[in-house]
Amino acid sequence: MKRLFYLFVLSFLINCLFVPLYAQESDVTTVFLVRHAEKENDGSIDPVLTPTGRARALELAYVLKDVKLNAVYDTPYKRTQQTAKPTADNHRLKAETISSLKTDDLKTFVNNVVKNHKGGSILIVSHSNIVPVIIKLIRRDEFNAGEVEYINDSVYDDLFVVSFTKREAARVLNLKYGKHTPIK
DSSP states (O other), X not given: OHHHHHXXXXXXXXXXXXXXXXXXXXXXXXXXXXXXXXXXXXXXXXOOBOHHHHHHHHHHHHHTTTSOOSEEEEOSSHHHHHHHHHHHHHTTOOOEEOXXXXXXXXXXXXXXXXXXXXXXXXXXXXXXXXXXXXXXXXXXXXXXXXXXOOOOTTOOOEEEEEEEXXXXXXXXXXXXXXXXXXXX
16 A cells, blocks of 8 residues: 555656756656665675665566656676566566666756656766766766765665756655665
8 A cells, every 4th residue: 555655646746846847757757766775784885775775676676667668777797687678578668778877977967867868857866975876977067076975875765756847947746665774
């Protein structure tokens, strides 16, 4: 029941609040951004998801099951790939990997994604320090890379929805999905 409520709220907000009255539905681009799900704390550079993380990845796929996604993007790390895979599979898509997480390369990536998927919906699964940068790049906000607020390392339940017809006027909604993760 809780899942249905969240799905209803998400659908309502996307369809009613984010679509300007003057815009046709095909003009609105929506980007869903999440940090990867819970990862093993094994000391490695590239840990896999924990059982809780795998459950969260399935929850993300459930939450986005009725959204018509045009593309799914992840990073070269197992934790983002494992988070993205259930959603990509549900939509019969193959997740594309963001090749570089450097700010200049991310700027090129975001510009290409926005251009190539104008009027579509995209999921990007990334990291606590990259998701806020991508949001700023979508909005064309000025920022210094060292001054961007990161997502707290203990938080995995944020689902950011960035919707726009014009990037500078993009609206950002921060929803929660799956099991609540309190800030430590």
